[in-house]
Amino acid sequence: MEALIPIINKLQDVFHSVGTDIIQLPQIAVVGSQSSGKSSVLESLVGRDLLPRGIGIVTRRPLILQLIHNDLDNHHTKTIDGIDIVSKEWGEFHHNKNKIYTDFDEIRQEIEAETERVSGSNKGISSEPIHLKIHSPKVVNLTLLDLPGLTKVPVGDQPKDIEIQIRELILKYISNPICVILAITPANTDMATSEALKVARDVDPDGRRTLAVVTKLDLMDAGTDAIDILMGRVIPVKLGLIGVVNRSQQDINNKKSVSDSIQDEVAFLQKKYPSIANRNGTKYLAKALNRLLMHHIRDCLPELKTRLNLQAAHYQSLLSSYGEPIEDKSATLLQLITKFSAEYCHTIDGTAKYIETTELCGGARICYIFHETFGRTLECVDPLGGLTQIDVLTAIRNATGPRPALFVPEVSFELLVKRQVKRLEEPSLRCVELVHEEMQRIIQHCSNYSTQEWLRFPKLHDAIVEVVTSLLRRRLPVTNNMVNNLIAIELAYINTKHPDFADACGVMHSSLEDQRQNHPRETPNERAVATGEGTEGSQCGSQSFSASSFPEGRAGSWRGMLKTPQDLLQVPVPVKLSARELRDCEVIERLIKSYFLIVRKNIQDTVPKAVMHFLVNHVKDCLQSELVGQLYKLDKLDDLLTESDDMARKRSEAEDMVTALQKDGKMIAEIRETNLW
Template identity: 70%
Template sequence: MCFRLLMHHIRDCLPELKTRINVLAAQYQSLLSSYGEPVEDKSATLLQLITKFATEYCNTIEGTAKYIETSELCGGARICYIFHETFGRTLESVDPLGGLTTIDILTAIRNATGPRPALFVPEVSFELLVKRQVKRLEEPSLRCVELVHEEMQRIIQHCSNYSTQELLRFPKLHDAIVEVVTSLLRKRLPVTNEMVHNLVAIELAYINTKHPDFADACGLMNNNIEEQRRNRMRDLPQAVPREKSLKAPDGLPRAPVESASAAEVQGFTSKGAIAGSQGDIALEANANATNWRGMLKASKTEDTSSEDKNKAVPSVLASPQKGHAVNLLDVPVPVARKLSAREQRDCEVIERLIKSYFLIVRKNIQDSVPKAVMHFLVNHVKDNLQSELVGKLYKSMLLNDLLTESEDMAQCRNEAADMLKALQRASQIIAEIRETHLW
């Protein structure tokens, strides 16, 4: 009687017990599959693992990988983010006139004229200054290459951890693959940097003032300058005879008003010249002659007027004091002073031209650098990765060494196989008990 009760109790517990055994058997079967079967054809196994890694690496870049990361951007998505967010915003944050002071602009203008006083703003000064500003785009461009290179290094680890678990069986093969891919990336880095450097050098080699966008900007600038010139001329008093203009109501000589206005007009004419305006040459020469007469008159008036001397602004070149020796070999030291109307206009024109041309170059760099990185680094690695791995690793002398399993892996496989056999035997015994009829 007790035996029968025991057997009935065992039979009632069998369904739950069998379910637990089946669950454990499935787990150990999956574990054994992850360990892989013992390698029989090492040559085929090595080629298969190399091909699979190369495929997963390329798929991660293309965004078609089997294991997609959900916690952060990786692979091709991160490269896209670097191009259009990190690199793009960095370029947009670069000030076209950053690090460029008014004194720098005036010094460049004077240096470009040499020993001759300038009637017009020399175009050489614009080229000198704009090249200095364009050169600042090289550093963020090279940093973009570095960030993409780092991301392609991270893809190696991503593929090793998520996509190719079989590589964990063969640690030497895994290390060899990482070394080959890292070497390929390292080899392409200086080539890509050189191309990016050349892109900036190309922009520096020839300042194209005939660029359509730059020509449009110059045209708008000329229209604005001409409008300002007309407004200033309209605000000037009516012209008076030359003899009367040199006498004040009290009979004292005074500086002619038309000389200042002529200097202003001359300043606008010079700006129009550098911006590419093409006015009437005869009118321009006449204006220049008037400007020289006005400046000579103003110079004579300053010598006879003490009030003008008190209001005179120090020159950019430091003036020696009376009673002190003058050393002409000393380098002139710029001092803070108020700019003249012409100097202000010249600086404003140069700044506008630099900004307009800098924006054109920045757009070119923002478009060409990602293309260069994709061609010389990303696409080159994608196209040559598998052939590089096969050429470096698929050799008969390396088969045994690369496909050597770790001792822990072999031991774990044997333990999992023994446990799976035991569970299968237990499931078979339970099935036999359920088929037994107890009376």
């Protein structure tokens, strides 16, 4: 079981090399208030002075301290000024792998420099850890996480919310359920108010993974002792309490060695607490932490294996989704073009692999445009919309010329029906526009279901969008011209012999005959008005003018009112139409309505067919050949298949994670269950 801690250290190194903390590893986090003796405890465990000291916050970044036990014959040789210096104790930083530190003062300086490099010099903190390995025959295999000391009041240029920042940083690490909490509390303070125990209890209310260390036993008031505290009678902690004696500031100033301090600690405990001296002190703490960490790792190992396997499968799947490195660019480009073309056509045909369930798209939306949007719009067009009886009567009169007509002139019908048919042109062109917009939207729809590929090759995606957009843009005026021609065809020849129109005329004629039989004949005055006859005054159109028609009451005064030719155009139209005029208008309106419905039915049928032939089907048939012709060129291969920086970075990260997880999996697999007990 002794091999467990070195394996966890290796796992820690592997995951740090890929810059991630997706797998939480078992570790011991050291928590305590400022000046509680955290640094002294850690230095006692190492046996050397190596941590920065000072006023205020000194530890401003987490320090992952890996203690690696060396045999006495294991050493490191360093050459200085041509002289080989053999050292059995040395350190190394993960951020500076190529350098070995045999001078522990230099290690302290490097910790300070690396802290300021990331956290700055304004006493701010950072969650990015520093990794330090210490190789020594004086240490036991142990991994410790030194966290910034808890504080209450900002000092100097510290941030105003420094207390909250430190607390959140500590909670980030100790909230990990497989993290053992080493709570440092000085003996010369009230244990009930210990900030370290309080923050530990927030995440570990049962105290199952909290070990308390009571420091500064030698600084208690005269006549008092910590026997009740160390026996767990004051604050019970399930993993126990261990008391230690720290070096005083005077000892540190006087360069008192850690080894001498440990000897004095043993003597103090034997004298002050003889009954429990063997269960306290730095040496006992080191062995207890080593044993505790090994058992903790053993308990966490099954879950750790499971998480490693799950993460390995996840990142392997993620790596596969990013695509393999390109070997044959020509084949890859042709494959991507073909895939996009097929997906585009399948979306129109309704056979796409991914069917949208939240909204209509592709061919379904085009069908909706044809039969719902366009069809209903045409049905809402009133055959007689914008046409008044005065307009009809004016057209009839203009078509008869100077002579009164015995029958309704056909020219007036043709003139008016063309005017109404022309109104179908705008909704027909709008139908083309809506289908064109949907064809454009299909591009984005296809891109959404090939996100990884288009994120990987953004230039290829942009080029495909440009080619398809250009093809659609070229087909739009062709389709519009065809629709305009359909309307022009209807306007070019008014087929009054159309079977449906002939039937409607027959029905209308019978209706008018019945109406004449059921109404009295016109009076002479009405007939005179209808035929333009009269004996007094002059007529213009159907209006009979007499002297009584004007305010002056004189027959000749109206001639002075018509001074210019334009005035002749403004002759008033009668407000009340005669019975014959009403029948003529009714005949024309019925004929217009009957013929308009025939044309509308034709347009409603032929416009969608024209759009399908000239736009939709043409794009489907020509899409792949258009893309190949525009993009499949040797001089464009490298540029189109250039991966985005973001995708290349993600693939590299996924590859590193897969490699790291596989390596860690092999390390864990080498551990036999028989070696855990």
